[in-house]
Structures are given as C-alpha cells and as structure tokens.
Amino acid sequence: MYISPDQFPLYLAGVLAGVALTIVLLSVTGKRSKYIAMGLSTAGFAFAITFIVLQALGYFGTVQNNPTSSSLFATDWVSYIFGVAVLLVALLVGLTAVDYFSDVIGTDVTTFYALLVFTTIGTLLLIFSANLLMMFVAWEMMSIPSYVLTGFKKKDPASNEAAVKYFVISAFSSAVLLYGISLIYLLTGNLSIYQIVRLMPNGMTVSGMTNFQPIGLLALTFFVAGFGIKLAAVPFHMWIPDAYQGAPTIVSALLSTATKGATFAPAIRVLFVMFSSSTFQPDWTLTFAVLSVLSMTLGNFAALTQKSVTRILAYSSIGQAGYILIGVAAGGQLGLTGSFFHILNYATMQSCAFLAAALIIKNVGSDNLDSFNGIGKRVAVAPMALTLSLLALGGFPPLSGFWSKFVLFLSAFQSTSNLSWLAIVAIINSFVSIAFYVRIVKHMYLDEGNSTTKLVETNGFKASLILASAIIVGTGIYPGPLIEFATEAARSFMSEISSTQLIERLAFILHSL
Amino acid sequence: MIDEDTIAFVVLSVLTIGAALLSLETRQVVYGAIALAFSFLGIAGLFILLDATFVALFQIIVYVGAIAVLIIFTVMVVTKEVETEAKREPFKPLAIGIATIVALAVGIVASLSNLNSKYPVGPTYAAKDIGIQLTEVYYIPLIILGLILGASVVGALTLVRTDRN
Numbered sequence: 001m002y003i004s005p006d007q008f009p010l011y012l013a014g015v016l017a018g019v020a021l022t023i024v025l026l027s028v029t030g031k032r033s034k035y036i037a038m039g040l041s042t043a044g045f046a047f048a049i050t051f052i053v054l055q056a057l058g059y060f061g062t063v064q065n066n067p068t069s070s071s072l073f074a075t076d077w078v079s080y081i082f083g084v085a086v087l088l089v090a091l092l093v094g095l096t097a098v099d100y101f102s103d104v105i106g107t108d109v110t111t112f113y114a115l116l117v118f119t120t121i122g123t124l125l126l127i128f129s130a131n132l133l134m135m136f137v138a139w140e141m142m143s144i145p146s147y148v149l150t151g152f153k154k155k156d157p158a159s160n161e162a163a164v165k166y167f168v169i170s171a172f173s174s175a176v177l178l179y180g181i182s183l184i185y186l187l188t189g190n191l192s193i194y195q196i197v198r199l200m201p202n203g204m205t206v207s208g209m210t211n212f213q214p215i216g217l218l219a220l221t222f223f224v225a226g227f228g229i230k231l232a233a234v235p236f237h238m239w240i241p242d243a244y245q246g247a248p249t250i251v252s253a254l255l256s257t258a259t260k261g262a263t264f265a266p267a268i269r270v271l272f273v274m275f276s277s278s279t280f281q282p283d284w285t286l287t288f289a290v291l292s293v294l295s296m297t298l299g300n301f302a303a304l305t306q307k308s309v310t311r312i313l314a315y316s317s318i319g320q321a322g323y324i325l326i327g328v329a330a331g332g333q334l335g336l337t338g339s340f341f342h343i344l345n346y347a348t349m350q351s352c353a354f355l356a357a358a359l360i361i362k363n364v365g366s367d368n369l370d371s372f373n374g375i376g377k378r379v380a381v382a383p384m385a386l387t388l389s390l391l392a393l394g395g396f397p398p399l400s401g402f403w404s405k406f407v408l409f410l411s412a413f414q415s416t417s418n419l420s421w422l423a424i425v426a427i428i429n430s431f432v433s434i435a436f437y438v439r440i441v442k443h444m445y446l447d448e449g450n451s452t453t454k455l456v457e458t459n460g461f462k463a464s465l466i467l468a469s470a471i472i473v474g475t476g477i478y479p480g481p482l483i484e485f486a487t488e489a490a491r492s493f494m495s496e497i498s499s500t501q502l503i504e505r506l507a508f509i510l511h512s513l
Numbered sequence: 514m515i516d517e518d519t520i521a522f523v524v525l526s527v528l529t530i531g532a533a534l535l536s537l538e539t540r541q542v543v544y545g546a547i548a549l550a551f552s553f554l555g556i557a558g559l560f561i562l563l564d565a566t567f568v569a570l571f572q573i574i575v576y577v578g579a580i581a582v583l584i585i586f587t588v589m590v591v592t593k594e595v596e597t598e599a600k601r602e603p604f605k606p607l608a609i610g611i612a613t614i615v616a617l618a619v620g621i622v623a624s625l626s627n628l629n630s631k632y633p634v635g636p637t638y639a640a641k642d643i644g645i646q647l648t649e650v651y652y653i654p655l656i657i658l659g660l661i662l663g664a665s666v667v668g669a670l671t672l673v674r675t676d677r678n
Contacts, residue, residue, distance in 0.1 A: 010653065013657075017660055020664075021663070024663075024667055070650065072651075072653055072654070108671070108674075111667060111670075111671045114664075114667055115664065115667065115668060115671070118660070118663075118664040118667070119664075121660070122661075125657065133651060133654055134653065134654050134657075137654040137657050137658060137661070138657065140661055141657055141660065141661050141664070144661060144664060144665050144668065145664045145665075145667075145668055147668070148667075148668035148669075148671055148672060151672065152671075154672065214622040214625045215622065215623070217622075218619070218622050
C-alpha cells in the first residue's frame with residue numbers, strides 16, 4: 001500500500017475523525033455506553049500510533065517529504081516523534097477518564113472521549129502542518145475542544161473559572177499568532193513555511209519594500225508570544241497554575257503535555273526554518289536564554305512555596321518549559337536534539353505525575369499536600385508511579401529525565417555562543433527542583449496520615465500508570481533509541497553530524513566523567 | 514490637497530475607534546453591544562478602502578449580522594437591565610498607557626519599514642478567485658474548519674445540557 005507523505009496526516013485525521021463522530025453518535029443514541037467510547041478511542045489512538053510507526057519504518061513508500069509550496073503538511077521525523085508522544089498522552093488520559101469521572105455528578109463521559117479525540121486530531125495536524133494557514137486552523141482545532149475539557153466538571157466553580165481563564169488567554173494567543181502570520185504574508189505573499197525561507201531574501205526587492213527588518217522582527221515577536229503562551233514560558237505563564245489546578249486533573253495532564261508538545265513542533269519549524277533565511281538573521285540566542293532562565297527560576301522557586309500538589313505540578317510544568325528552551329537558545333543539532341528528547345520524556349513524566357495525582361486527589365478529595373500524608377500505605381500503584389515520575393522530573397540518574405537534561409545542559413556548555421552560564425543556572429535550578437519533588441514523596445511515604453483505610457485503584461488508572469512508569473524506567477535504562485529518533489528529527493533542521501556520531505560523542509563524554 | 518480617500522479614512526477611523534471606546538465605557542450593556550456593531554461596520558468600511566470588498570462583505574455578514582446580533586440577543590435574554598456598578602479600576606491609567614504605547618510602537622514600526630503589500634496596485638481579488646483558492650488549494654483546511662464547527666457544537670452542547678442523573 002502506497003501513501004503519499006503529503007497526504008499521510010489526512011489518513012490519520014480521517015480515522016480519528018471517524019472515531020470521534022462515532023462516539024458523538026453513541027452519546028446521542030441514549031445508550032451512554034462509556035466503555036464502548038473508551039474502547040473506541042483507545043483503539044483509535046493505538047491504531048494511529050501503529051500507523052505512524054509503520055510510516056516511519058517506510059511501509060507506505062516514501063518516509064519523508066520535501067514540502068513544496070502546495071503541500072500543507074511536512075511529514076518528517078519531527079512529526080513522527082511528536083505525533084507518537086501526543087497520541088500516547090491521549091491514550092493514557094483516555095484510559096483513566098471513565099474512572100476519574102465515575103462519581104462526578106452531571107457529566108457524560110462519552111462526550112469527554114469525543115472531545116478528547118477532537119483535540120488530539122488538532123494536535124496531530126498542528127504537528128504535521130507546514131503551511132501557516134493549516135497551522136492556524138489546526139491550532140483552533142486543538143484549542144476549542146480543550147476549553148470544554150477544562151470546564152468539564154460543570155458543577156465545580158473552580159473548573160468553570162479555569163475554563164474561562166484558559167479560554168481568554170488562549171484566544172489571545174490565537175489572535176497574536178494570527179497577527180504574526182498576517183505580517184509574514186504581507187512581507188512574502190506566501191504561507192508555506194518551507195517556501196517563505198526561500199522568499200525572504202527576495203523580500204528585500206519586493207516593490208516598495210525598502211526595509212524588511214522591522215516588520216520581520218515584529219512578526220517574530222508575535223510568533224514567540226503566541227507560542228510562548230501555550231508553551232507556558234515566563235512571562236506568558238500567569239494562567240497556568242489556576243487553569244491546571246481548576247481543571248479536572250486528568251485534563252491538566254493533557255494540557256501540560258500534549259498541548260505543549262504539539263505547540264513546540266510548529267514553533268521549531270517557524271523559528272528554525274521560516275526565520276532562518278540569510279538576509280533576515282535575527283540573533284535570538286540571548287532572548288531565548290533569558291526566557292529559559294526566567295521560566296526555570298520562577299517555576300522552580302514558586303513551586304517551593306506551594307501547598308497544593310496540582311499547583312506544584314503546574315509550576316513544575318513552567319520550570320520544565322525553561323529547560324526545553326535551553327536547547328532552542330543553544331541551537332545547533334545538539335541543542336535541538338536535547339529539546340526534542342526532553343519534551344518526549346517530559347510528556348510521559350508530567351502526564352504520569354498528573355494522572356497519579358488525579359487518582360489520589362479523587363480518593364482523598366483534596367489536592368492539599370497534607371492530605372497526601374501516608375498515602376503510600378493505602379494504595380500501591382499511584383504513589384509508586386508519582387514517585388517515579390517526580391524523581392524523573394527532578395533528573396535522578398537511572399530515569400528518563402536525567403538523560404534529556406544531560407543532553408540539554410551539554411548543548412549549552414558546547415554552544416558556540418558561550419552559554420555556560422545558562423547551563424550553570426539550569427543545574428542550580430535542577431537541585432532546587434529536587435527539593436519540592438522529594439517533598440511530595442516524603443509526604444506520601446514518611447508522614448503519618450489520618451486514615452489507614454485502603455483506597456480503591458481502578459484498572460483503567462492502573463493500566464495507564466503502569467504503562468507510563470514502564471516508559472519512564474525503560475527510557476532511563478536504555479535511552480539509545482529515543483536519542484537516535486531525536487537526533488534524526490533535529491537533522492531535519494540542521495545536519496551537522498549523524499545520530500551514531502552523536503551517540504558516540506555522548507558515550508565518550510559520559511565515560512570521561 | 515486632501516482627497517476623498519483620506520476624508521473617508523478619517524471618518525471611518527473616528528467611527529471605528531469612537532464606537533469601540535463607547536462600547537467599552539457605556540454603563541448599559543445593550544448600548545455597548547450596539548456600539549460594537551457600529552465599530553464592526555467602520556472596520557468593514559476600512560476594508561472597502563483597501564479594495565478588499567469580499568472581506569468587507571464578510572465582515573458585515575459575520576460580525577455585524579451574526580456576532581453583534583447574537584451579543585445583543587444574549588444581553589437581552591440573560592441580563593435584566595443590569596447597570597454595571599462603577600467599580601474602582603486602579604490599573605486603568607496604566608492599561609491605557611500600555612495600549613497607547615503598543616499602538617504607537619506598531620505604527621512606528623509600520624512607517625519605518627515603508628509598509629507596502631507585495632501586490633501594491635495589482636488586480637483586486639474577486640469572490641470567485643477566493644472561492645477557487647478555497648476549494649482547490651485550501652480545501653483541506655476548509656474541511657478541518659467544518660470539523661472544528663462540529664467539535665464546537667458538541668462542546669457547547671456538553672456545557673449547556675442539564676443532565677438528569
């Protein structure tokens with residue numbers, strides 16, 4: 001079977017759209033069969049993952065495409081790894097939703113699955129899009145269902161408040177992004193990300209255009225702000241803690257990982273492809289280094305003072321965005337590899353943490369740190385998964401987070417623009433972050449709780465948490481393949497060295513430490 | 514001399530900005546909604562000045578025809594002559610200042626870069642050309658837009674439905 005790589009995302013979107021519409025039909029027929037919806041969406045996500053993996057292995061003919069002016073999609077390694085990560089998070093969240101909403105009054109879980117699949121279609125199209133118009137449409141497809149997911153607990157004022165805050169800020173980010181797109185269209189008369197880079201030098205000679213730089217910079221600013229809001233980078237982070245705390249905790253897992261990962265792919269395409277033209281060469285190293293330092297420092301230090309587990313995780317999400325931006329600031333193949341690798345690990349670590357916290361919060365009825373006391377004696381899987389993911393987020397050696405942080409910090413040390421200071425700040429931040437990650441673990445295992453009654457762990461949660469923990473531990477023990485994928489993805493933007501050379505270099509540095 | 518384009522531009526700008534300010538400042542929500550409709554009309558006029566007739570028509574049909582009317586309906590259904598209380602707004606001067614600075618900055622950047630379109634005096638786009646572009650080049654985003662509408666309807670129904678259980 002041959003599938004043109006230009007058309008590949010359409011097959012993915014088509015299958016998932018079919019799943020979503022079937023679930024919608026299921027929910028109107030009156031038989032609110034939430035288990036069928038769960039099975040359908042899980043099967044859909046699993047099918048999509050398999051489909052992407054087969055495409056990446058070359059089963060459908062050409063593996064990658066060279067986006068032309070008429071192609072709306074870029075099918076390359078960036079799309080593959082981000083697509084699989086996003087689908088995996090959606091799968092994990094989907095497994096837990098029936099159990100999570102089982103005792104919430106006034107919800108119909110079937111429509112939750114429909115909206116989950118709709119927003120996943122948006123994230124996939126966003127990851128694949130190589131055209132600014134397609135990107136914006138996919139951006140809306142991702143955002144609109146997620147507003148409803150955030151406010152899914154209709155009777156809970158906190159959930160409503162979170163939805164409104166998320167909606168307003170997110171609509172603002174869409175508007176800012178659209179402004180940036182329109183300025184780029186004004187300059188080049190083209191919307192294809194991969195064509196604009198070729199047009200930009202000619203932009204100087206367009207009739208009546210004598211000075212390209214100011215509008216180009218203005219557009220770049222708008223793009224950074226628009227993407228920054230979804231990426232939760234300081235100073236665009238204000239909505240994060242309230243939104244993540246108020247939203248149903250499993251939706252926070254989705255927002256903090258799938259949305260962020262899906263935003264990162266087009267952001268890299270826009271920055272490293274569209275704005276990389278030789279005439280228009282903005283030097284953004286310092287800009288992103290400053291954004292990175294601000295995000296890390298504010299995220300980690302604010303998390304130290306929080307009393308609520310979801311808020312700690314929200315600030316941790318801001319801090320992790322800072323680490324991811326190190327790679328963008330450092331640039332080069334190593335920097336991008338680090339960023340891609342870290343965002344993949346971050347997707348499993350953060351979603352696992354939020355999902356485990358969701359189970360505990362649902363059972364004890366509060367997200368206060370003190371209500372987590374002694375939970376280690378009351379349930380088995382959730383505290384274990386939470387501990388693993390928190391340690392991985394903190395960067396403890398045998399777990400996945402350690403490796404990606406290692407590559408990121410290394411890229412800053414080896415950057416040509418002398419970013420050693422950034423790496424040092426990041427290492428200090430890493431140590432600070434361990435304090436609040438371990439604090440949650442201490443509350444769960446060492447502190448005495450008020451009650452010792454066993455809590456129920458449902459199968460959906462168990463399956464999801466065990467799968468996520470297995471990925472965290474597996475990547476930690478054997479990080480080779482993921483690093484290789486990340487390098488391959490980074491090679492779409494800068495090809496300095498091959499993945500085997502890079503891994504050899506990493507191994508050499510590790511040995512000499 | 515001042516030509517008629519400039520006069521039209523000034524009149525439309527005053528209408529757009531004035532109506533927008535009125536919609537923000539008025540205490541009666543209904544008047545605010547009506548002022549907003551006038552602001553949208555002014556923007557449609559600006560689009561006509563730019564030779565973008567198609568966009569202007571859409572602006573009138575969608576914004577004035579649908580959105581403004583929807584807002585007015587919502588205001589009439591939901592509120593019962595609620596006058597918004599005169600609240601203390603400590604950040605108002607700051608907000609006005611920042612907005613002015615941003616507007617000025619955009620204006621300065623625009624004038625510095627000798628702002629011009631790639632198609633300065635080219636043929637204006639007819640509705641037919643836009644239709645061809647939408648159905649032949651950008652038909653995939655068009656389909657996705659349909660899907661977005663579907664998802665929005667599902668989302669809206671989810672939020673407003675009252676469940677019995």
